[in-house]
Amino acid sequence: MKSTLPAIALLIATATAMAQETKPTDESAPLLSATLATTDKESFKVTLDPIENGSIELQPPLSDDGAYELGTVVTVHAKPAEGYSLDSIYYSVPGRWGAMYHESLTDEFKFTIDQEKHIGASFIEADAVAHFDLRHNIVYAIPGKKELKYDVYSPKGAKDLPIVVIIHGGGWSSNDEDIMRGLARELTKDGTLVACSIDYRWIGDNDGDEKPNSMANLIEDVFGAIAHIMEHAAQYGGDASRIGVTGDSAGGHLSAAASILIEQIGSGGSGVREGIYHFKPTYLPGGKSAEDVRQQMLTSIKAAAPSYGVFAAEGLKGFQRGMSGQAAEATAPQSHIPDSSVRSVPQYLTRGTKDFLIRDDGVAAFLEALQSKGQTVIYDQVEGAGHAFFDWKPNNEVKATFAKYGVPYAAKMRAFFEDHL
Template sequence: MQRSIILAVLILFSCAGIVKAQKTFSVTVDEVKNGKITVEPAIPDNGQVAKGTVLTITAKPDKNYALDAVYYSVNGMWGDMYLESMASPYKVVVDQDKKLGASFIEKDEVKHLMDAQNIPYAKPGVKQLKYDVFAPEGARNLPCIIIIHGGGWIWNTEDIMRGMARELTKSGKYVVFSIDYRWAGNRDGDEVGNTMADIIGDVFGAIAHIMEHAKDYGGDPTRIAVTGDSAGGHLSAVAGTMPNKIGVGGFGETDGVFEFMPSYIPKNKTVDQVRAEMMAAIKAAAPSYGVFGSDRLNHYSEDPKADDSWKEAIAPLSNIPNAEEREIPHYLTRGTKDGLIPDDGVKRYVDALVEAGQHVQYVQVGGAGHAFFDWKPDDNTKATFKKYGVYYINEMETFFNSVFYPKN
């Protein structure tokens, strides 16, 4: 018996030593099409790279192609999870098993664009918050479309919406902004977890920053539409229906008071001014396959006072303005094979909008699943975007045109 115990202890220490000795991670390079990449320092033949190594990826497109993004991916809750840069070179720190690669796009798809990447707007926590700008050549005083990405409120960046942004600029009628925000809980590495109220504050902060600087990119800050998919569907509906909730009263700090503090306020503006200007500027919302009712939302607060009223305060379904007070027409989409967002949840929101006198259009996308407006480097996502996304983005733009370019 004693000998067995000693053997078990030796095995335990041996295994611990192996874990402790593991100082490398597997790094592989995906197949690259329509261009080439180089990685420095070179990856060893066995694919094992020392922890902490900084790899520099440089991408070069083939003739008639342009860089879409340089990326790395990790295995996550939804398969390959991408983190990307639309500029090369791109530095990647080896801290877990990773795949590296680059995606390229036909030049004709982006030749109309002037873009500006990673514009910082606030840093309320560990993560620098930013947005990307997509403006058609010669843009001048055009309406602005603001896109809010999805990812369950805990993943992705604004890069995942670049396909939609590019499509919405092709007509030359809009300047498009794609925004980032904090992830819920401690996903960003913040010591104190981020709540849904924090995330919504980031959305309003980004919009405030965009309104302050829209003219720099040829945009009109007084004419804004909001859109987004999945978690961004919820957040864009909030941005459309609830800018009246911007304020300094705090979220749940006082019983019955639920206000959102933007993470950015222009120096020459008061919070009251920002609220009033945003309420007047946001004129349309196009939330895609989002969550609208409190029954499926999480406030992410650890405050012991947090109850269902906190969820109601972040639910667009519970905060729709009457059209006589403020019109906010909606265009809603959902794939008929979406396994995450039920049809009845969207219909409840549609019915509530109608009851409030708002104009609303709900389009069911036959055969589509979830996230067909997303853009990633993998071929499957690009094919889905081409099959469903492009057509329905053009339909969405027709809706935006009815608001910003009405026929006489």
């Protein structure tokens, strides 16, 4: 078996670069005041991207020279053409890996001009989004500077349906829940599942938090989001006793962790005392302890579909911020798989055959570890697909990739969850 270290090193380098280049730049960003204080420019060029199937209006209007003064708060309104619905309003900024998007799924988006930006909107056929109701930006916790949110996609008339929680990727250090909306739409297509797409803190200081966030903190956010979703499941047309989890890339790791590391939920802290590595959910329902939530999740989280993720401690050591090897081990799903006779947690794994970040041998090792514990597991290699084919952005290339690979494998994932939830 080939070593996964070269791919892991590339993943670490990619995550670091993405973290440096995708920090929030809208009006709520913690770095905005520093940006305004240090730039020498008085105005920045704004480019309006070509828009199909709808229109946008900017307030204040863009000047004749195509620029806004530094610090201008711009409000963008969007209007779809007949037969279409809004996908998102966005602005994008340059990044190492191409355009980096910041989006709003509502028909109004406010942000501050602090650098050159592209502004635009994406629209989608109304029929593609007519089957669900969207609850946008539900805040479940504020453990640092960033509000932690999730979106709920409930099929029309949903009642007591299983819930699939979706966890986005981005090197644990970029993106938010909006990037998984394509998958959420596909999972709800048959009207058999509710989908909840969640956000979490970024690792290290990428959110602007004074105290760097550890990998354990991110897992605590995921458990907190699930606890909040379970508490409010009936409002979403869902059944709190039937939960599945999925995610891609970093979200692949976090979704596997959410399904496998439940026994480690507790109040003891992570690494605070020698040998103790507990995950205390960032949100706890009123009157419930971490231990109460653990017992509920042990019986409620029934299946997972982690896509092209890192599952072994070896691949997670570089993200532990100087903590011990035990800390990496504690966050590694592959090290804590329960025997199926104790707790069954079926897994559906996917990876593109042309994925340059996640190697087949890493996913295969996780597959073998699951099988050794008697767990039900499916591993689908997606012929011709690269990394992140489950992502959705207001970008025609990304949309085409999702249509080619994401749509058919989302259907397989949906069938898997329908079988096991």
